Amino acid sequence: MIIECPHCDSRVECLVRGEIQEDVEFGGPPTKVVLLECKVCHNPLLGITESLQVGENEYEWDTPGRLWPEPETNLDWGIPEIARNSLIEAKVCFKAKAYSACAVMCGRAIEGVCQHHDPKIRNLQTGLQKLKNDGVIDERIYNWGEALRLSRNLGAHATTEKVIREDAHDLLDFALAICEYVFVLNEKFDRYQKRKLNQPNP
Numbered sequence: 001m002i003i004e005c006p007h008c009d010s011r012v013e014c015l016v017r018g019e020i021q022e023d024v025e026f027g028g029p030p031t032k033v034v035l036l037e038c039k040v041c042h043n044p045l046l047g048i049t050e051s052l053q054v055g056e057n058e059y060e061w062d063t064p065g066r067l068w069p070e071p072e073t074n075l076d077w078g079i080p081e082i083a084r085n086s087l088i089e090a091k092v093c094f095k096a097k098a099y100s101a102c103a104v105m106c107g108r109a110i111e112g113v114c115q116h117h118d119p120k121i122r123n124l125q126t127g128l129q130k131l132k133n134d135g136v137i138d139e140r141i142y143n144w145g146e147a148l149r150l151s152r153n154l155g156a157h158a159t160t161e162k163v164i165r166e167d168a169h170d171l172l173d174f175a176l177a178i179c180e181y182v183f184v185l186n187e188k189f190d191r192y193q194k195r196k197l198n199q200p201n202p
């Protein structure tokens with residue numbers, strides 16, 4: 001079975017070490033989850049595949065999609081496009097070892113968060129301040145955002161200082177966490193609050 005191995009950064013042939021077929025519901029095609037071992041680096045991977053009809057009575061398992069380690073583009077759909085595209089590009093830059101470019105893209109993702117909140121915002125510094133003042137983010141997230149902004153500046157301007165891999169990785173984690181906090185968790189909490197308000201008191 002061929003799957004994209006994140007350790008080898010390429011599509012590799014894998015050994016199937018285990019599999020569980022899932023129950024077919026609502027007439028969908030049979031699916032199975034497969035535990036795979038990369039033939040090159042021997043790391044474990046988890047994939048999911050579904051049965052494809054290739055002839056009148058012939059079926060084949062499709063190329064599996066990766067479940068774990070989680071693919072880079074697996075972003076929550078609650079994150080709007082204005083931040084989402086930059087996050088995806090940040091992940092691509094990181095994968096390509098372009099760490100300064102990754103820092104710049106992380107900064108752009110957060111700029112997207114700021115502009116989504118207030119389209120009049122023109123820079124990251126005032127944007128983060130406004131998000132904090134309006135109660136969209138708390139003090140800790142604000143500090144993360146500031147750290148990200150400073151590293152973004154390092155990546156964006158012509159200096160001899162480089163953004164190292166570990167910093168780029170942290171920045172990517174921060175950018176993802178900020179987007180999830182603002183767009184996913186806040187939304188969930190609002191929905192939860194509304195549900196509670198509509199529930200009769202016991």
Ligand SMILES: [Zn+2]
Nearest residue numbers: 005008038041
């Ligand atoms: Zn591998």
